[in-house]
Amino acid sequence: MxxxxxxxxxxxxxxxxxxxxxxxxxxxxxxxxxxxxxxxxxxxxxxxxxxxxxxxxxxxxxxxxxxxxxxxxxxxxxxxxxxxxxxxxxxxxxxxxxxxxxxxxxxxxxxxxxxxxxxxxxxxxxxxxxxxxxxxxxxxxxxxxxxxxxxxxxxxxxxxxxxxxxxxxxxxxxxxxxxxxxxxxxxxxxxxxxxxxxxxxxxxxxRKTWRVSQKAISAFMSRYYLFTGDYDKSLAESNKALESATVSLVDYNTILPGRSVSYSNPAATLRYSQLNDWNAAKYLYWSELYYSRYQYTGEQWYLPSSALVALYDQTNDLRYKHLMIPNGGRRFNVVTPAAYRYTMFTDGSILVSGPTRAEMLLNKAEVLARQGDVQNALLAVNTLRQKRMSTYSALTAANKDEAIKQVLAERRRELPFxxxxxxxxxxxxxxxxxxxxxxxxxxxxxxxxxxxxxxxxxxxxxxxxxxxxxxxxxxxxxxxxxxxxxx
CATH class of the missing domain: 1.25.40 (Serine Threonine Protein Phosphatase 5, Tetratricopeptide repeat)
Structure with missing residues (x-):
């Protein structure tokens, strides 16, 4: 019951x-x-x-x-x-x-x-x-x-x-x-x-991203149809959602440093972005969201695998710079071996799981890649990358298979865990x-x-x-x- x-x-x-x-x-x-x-x-x-x-x-x-x-x-x-x-x-x-x-x-x-x-x-x-x-x-x-x-x-x-x-x-x-x-x-x-x-x-x-709208429904249905394999409908809903005048990509170049935390014996300093300090009063208004949904873990430790970490351009990808914390295990008294920690909001307890503009671009790119439209698939995914890189580098692909591989790798970088x-x-x-x-x-x-x-x-x-x-x-x-x- x-x-x-x-x-x-x-x-x-x-x-x-x-x-x-x-x-x-x-x-x-x-x-x-x-x-x-x-x-x-x-x-x-x-x-x-x-x-x-x-x-x-x-x-x-x-x-x-x-x-x-x-x-x-x-x-x-x-x-x-x-x-x-x-x-x-x-x-x-x-x-x-x-x-x-x-x-x-x-x-x-x-x-x-x-x-x-x-x-x-x-x-x-x-x-x-x-x-x-x-x-x-x-x-x-x-x-x-x-x-x-x-x-x-x-x-x-x-x-x-x-x-x-x-x-x-x-x-x-x-x-x-x-x-x-x-x-x-x-x-x-x-x-x-x-x-x-x-x-x-x-x-x-x-001001109320937790209230339904036509654009929120299109964003959800873009996801729904992608997962049911109805690619034409997923693409159509992605395009409808991307017409939103109020939902926009966050330029990660504008994200500021947050607080730093220092440890001793042995000495270490962990540097977080400002997002790590955000509570609900801020993260509920994340401008990329069509509808507010967040994944929560009270344990506050998302442990990225070595394979996930290796997917990032560690020099230019701002998702790595702002969200991947080397030696982040120190937050939990873990010294040896040094362990990464992935953190977005509220000291690592909150990740965005609702449909976002970034997801709509990735859904669109994936459908186009699977349909063999390599040029437009890369255009969609690179629109996202322009807001995620300190020095922008476009993804390229010579054929359908390479395009699918590139888009799915970008999807994993953008939406881990x-x-x-x-x-x-x-x-x-x-x-x-x-x-x-x-x-x-x-x-x-x-x-x-x-x-x-x-x-x-x-x-x-x-x-x-x-x-x-x-x-x-x-x-x-x-x-x-x-x-x-x-x-």
Missing amino acids: RVFLYIGFAAAILTTASCKKYLSEEPKKQASIKTVEQLEALVNNATEFSKETNFTATYSTDDTEISKELYKNNVTAFTVNSLQRYVSSTAGIENLATDELWTGEFKKIFTANVILKNIDLVSGDEASRRRVKADAHFIRAMSYWILVNNYCAPYAAANMNSLGLPLKRTVDYEESLKRATLQETYDFILADIEAAKKVAEVDVDP VMRWYDIRRFSVNDYAADNITVKRDFYQVNRTGVDLSTPQIYTLESKHLVVPINGVEIDASKGQIQQNPY
């Missing part, structure tokens, strides 16, 4: 033991909703709605690397929970105490359903009612997209009858938790998008063999309670690991309605 038992205004997660209290209080709270302004206040809880706690995206791809030496010398710097995801242990992940992504996204879905249940019953002007209703549909669609791209098989014709998600349309605790098919889940997302398209606002309001998980999934089912990614870990044996330092082990991310196990607590609480993924 925990999949949906949330009280919207209190934003409290209820356990099965509190069902009786929920059943008595929920109608009272629903009855207290009288105005559209109250529902709009839920949507405007921007920090809550924007945050995604996705440890799979953080730890389960080749963007992340924890060497045996790094772990052995610094065992207290890493949690067992994170290591379960690092080695993609299905049993270990299933048996974690909680899954913050699952509960967090269903919490948003519940609140969206509270809005949709009450929107036609409350007082208020019709324009506000229409806007809030569109917001709720878009919130639900985006949360379901995130969930389906973690806990279900990748989008492919062969998978459409496989397990999808429980489709929560109401706040009724008796509503079924049985998993729909993958096809039904994607149909549900598209239905919500069609409803959200009734929003009157055309462009993104830079956020989109790589999703990209590996879609690469595994598309018809272009050169995309296939094999993730291997040279680590130690990880069991449910810890790490066996006496037993080195090689792990390989197989196709079955591209579907995250549903947390066992959720399955137990559903009383058998939620079925685990087959492994």
Whole structure:
């Protein structure tokens, strides 16, 4: 039952033991909703709605690397929970105490359903009612997209009858938790998008990037269609989004130095950009965003792999200069070996995961490259690079295959730890063999309670690991309605 038992205004997660209290209080709270302004206040809880706690995206791809030496010398710097995801242990992940992504996204879905249940019953002007209703549909669609791209098989014709998600349309605790098919889940997302398209606002309001607009929907659909392999539609939506007059690329040459932090014994000074000091009052207004979504990790340490670091021009790429922190492990008392740290906002806890202008250029470039339009693919990707390099150097390609390779490398440089998980999934089912990614870990044996330092082990991310196990607590609480993924 925990999949949906949330009280919207209190934003409290209820356990099965509190069902009786929920059943008595929920109608009272629903009855207290009288105005559209109250529902709009839920949507405007921007920090809550924007945050995604996705440890799979953080730890389960080749963007992340924890060497045996790094772990052995610094065992207290890493949690067992994170290591379960690092080695993609299905049993270990299933048996974690909680899954913050699952509960967090269903919490948003519940609140969206509270809005949709009450929107036609409350007082208020019709324009506000229409806007809030569109917001709720878009919130639900985006949360379901995130969930389906973690806990279900990748989008492919062969998978459409496989397990999808429980489709929560109401706040009724008796509503079924049985998993729909993958096809039904994607149909549900598209239905919500069609409803959200009734929003009157055309462009993104830079003062409220967490509110839906036509351009935000186009940006999301550019991503949606790229991941479903409908390249023509993805390109069309990218072009619509790029027509925005309010969403713009940030020139990384304008990013200023931030605070420096010095350490002793041995001496070291870590130099951060000003972005590292930004809290929600600033990062919510990142000008590249069509819609506010941010990946969060309370552990504050994104550990870039040697392969990821090697992709950057370390002399001219300002993403390396501003966001890659050599010896950044000192932030966590890690001295030997020296370890990089990737950090953007709020001392490394927040990365941008919502659709951005940079992503639209990359989506456009990828589609054009796959269609063989090498010249225009490079034009799109180099438009991004002009804002990311201290001394600009254009990417070049002699043919389609080289163009795809260049665009995907730039995509990885621009969107590390956020989109790589999703990209590996879609690469595994598309018809272009050169995309296939094999993730291997040279680590130690990880069991449910810890790490066996006496037993080195090689792990390989197989196709079955591209579907995250549903947390066992959720399955137990559903009383058998939620079925685990087959492994």
